[in-house]
Amino acid sequence: MWLVQYRDLIWNLTISDLKVKYQSSVLGFAWSLLNPLLMMLVLYFVFSNVFRFEVENFALYILIGIIVWRFLVNGTMTAMGSIVGRPGLVTKIFIPRQILVLSSVLSAFVSSILEFLVLIPLLFILGVGVTVYILLFPIVHVIYLLLVYGISLFLASLYVYYRDLNQIWDVVLQAGFFLSPIVYPISVIPAAYLSYYMLNPMTMLMEIYRDFLLYGSMPSLLSISMVFMAGCLIAVFGSLLFQRLERRFAEVI
Amino acid sequence: MVETLKFPRQSPDKYAIKVDLLSKHFRIPKERKQTTYDHLVSLLPGRETLYDDFWALKDVSFSVQKGETFGVIGANGSGKSTLLKILAGVLYPDFGTVQVQGKIAPFLELGVGFQPDLTARENIYLYGSIMGLSKKSIAVRYDEILEFSDLKRFEHMRLKNFSSGMTVRLAFATAIQTDPDILLVDEVFAVGDEAFQRKCTEKIEEIKGAGKTIIYVSHALESVRELCSRCLALDHGTIQSLGETDVVIADYLAISASGSRI
Structure with missing residues (x-):
């Protein structure tokens, strides 16, 4: 199994990715944590004053949504270019190419964990605190990792052949941002559409994260297992497509 | 591996x-299709792709x-x-x-996967693992790599400040440690100055002598x-x-x- 055999390589690629990302400027690391906070302030101002949504702890509600969403965006966007962006590792040496995708996703995963760590003091400062259910975080976040990795396998392998996929995916993500409950409560969705709306795994994920972080309650096990199933399915089909397309990577890049 | x-x-x-x-x-x-748009256009009738x-x-x-x-x-x-x-x-x-x-150790190109923004030390670990060495075996061979490449003084310098000759020396010294069968x-090997080339040829002879x-x-x-x-x-x-x-x-x-x- 490549995951075990190449674990040192996966780790080294992930670490060097993070080092390069955070080394480029002194504030590099701080910026990546400030970004979601500033984004939250902007969205909070717009959606609480202009749209006047009445949600308890709306600032934290938005912030959790943003941090959850950012992992999808950062993970898939960097992983999409991971094959095309490192031609040497594809055409000059053989390593299982999934490693390139996985290490990109893992580096976004580590960044995402750091962002959640910033959230925790804010939970105390704004008087919400934490409950024992926060211990679910590792499990849920690993399930989410599986989902992001699966999507990234699709994107990275297709991007080799369709070089404008990043533009398309960018639009999809823009749409997804507003089709997921990040800046508004689910209660604004008309009842007629609600059953379709809830099919979005990102909606379920955000509900789960908010349950154990913001509301201090046990998230629904059904949602967790459904997201897990979605993650498994996407990862399996992503791997199959990736293996199929991988054969000609070195010829096309 | x-x-x-x-x-x-x-x-x-x-x-x-x-x-x-x-x-x-x-x-x-005959015409390169790189984007989704290109692929869609080629589906139109009378637009067959020629190869x-x-x-x-x-x-x-x-x-x-x-x-x-x-x-x-x-x-x-x-x-x-x-x-x-x-x-x-x-x-x-x-x-x-x-x-x-x-x-198999493929030396199709030296220094595959080097990161210019990282130091020589970090790159040895990165490149070593790309070439199939475990973290442990890189640690064991680390001093030997620096000695062979003659770069001990620049251990903590970022790779982007290296000359191309230094980069190649570092790459060769690391790659040669993989101990392959093939x-x-x-x-x-047409790289580096004459002294380094001689070192490389010696190393190849040594590998040859070891029955590889x-x-x-x-x-x-x-x-x-x-x-x-x-x-x-x-x-x-x-x-x-x-x-x-x-x-x-x-x-x-x-x-x-x-x-x-x-």
């Missing part, structure tokens, strides 16, 4: 590499014995690099079989003659001649001389 696990393995025998009727076929579209067919390798068969240093020569575009890439597992063979026994070499198999692809016929006992000359993807190095090189020179007169 740098291994080509995809290829079927046989019970151990004296062959390190056995290639049977290997063919590799490239289809080069240039070309066989990079056609029915190539040979075997290399364990411990042998085997040369591959040929003009530009004769299929040398394609062959090497298939042996390395980077390209997939379209037809035929390739059997490889043992751990070494694939594609003219990477080496596949050596080069334009430099002199060094092929010096290193290799047997040799393969490729011409437009087919075998022109195969056998004793001196005979093959004489053949190759005769044919390319007569070819250039026409």
Whole structure:
């Protein structure tokens, strides 16, 4: 199994990715944590004053949504270019190419964990605190990792052949941002559409994260297992497509 | 581990590499379709894509014995690099079989995966693991790598501040530590100053002496003659001649001389 055999390589690629990302400027690391906070302030101002949504702890509600969403965006966007962006590792040496995708996703995963760590003091400062259910975080976040990795396998392998996929995916993500409950409560969705709306795994994920972080309650096990199933399915089909397309990577890049 | 696990393995025998009727076929579209838009447009009627067919390798068969240093020569575009890439597992063979026994270290290019923004130390660990070394074995060999490349003083300098010669020295010193059974070499040793080149040649001789198999692809016929006992000359993807190095090189020179007169 490549995951075990190449674990040192996966780790080294992930670490060097993070080092390069955070080394480029002194504030590099701080910026990546400030970004979601500033984004939250902007969205909070717009959606609480202009749209006047009445949600308890709306600032934290938005912030959790943003941090959850950012992992999808950062993970898939960097992983999409991971094959095309490192031609040497594809055409000059053989390593299982999934490693390139996985290490990109893992580096976004580590960044995402750091962002959640910033959230925790804010939970105390704004008087919400934490409950024992926060211990679910590792499990849920690993399930989410599986989902992001699966999507990234699709994107990275297709991007080799369709070089404008990043533009398309960018639009999809823009749409997804507003089709997921990040800046508004689910209660604004008309009842007629609600059953379709809830099919979005990102909606379920955000509900789960908010349950154990913001509301201090046990998230629904059904949602967790459904997201897990979605993650498994996407990862399996992503791997199959990736293996199929991988054969000609070195010829096309 | 740098291994080509995809290829079927046989019970151990004296062959390190056995290639049977290997063919590799490239289809080069006359216009390049790179975007979704291009692909959609090509679906319109009367917009069929035209391809240039070309066989990079056609029915190539040979075997290399364990411990042998085997040369591959040929003009530009004769299929040398394609062959090497298939042996390395980077390209997939379209037809035929390739059997490889043992751990392969492909030296198609040195310093693959180097990160200019990281220090020499960080790059040794990164590149070492790309070449199939575990973290532990890099740590053991770390001092030796710095010593061989003569870069001890620059251990904590970022790679982007290195000269190209220093970068290559670091890459070679790291790559050579992989301890493979089979070494694939594609003219990477034409780098660095004379002293370093001598060091490299010594190292290759040392590896050769240790009973490793080496596949050596080069334009430099002199060094092929010096290193290799047997040799393969490729011409437009087919075998022109195969056998004793001196005979093959004489053949190759005769044919390319007569070819250039026409």
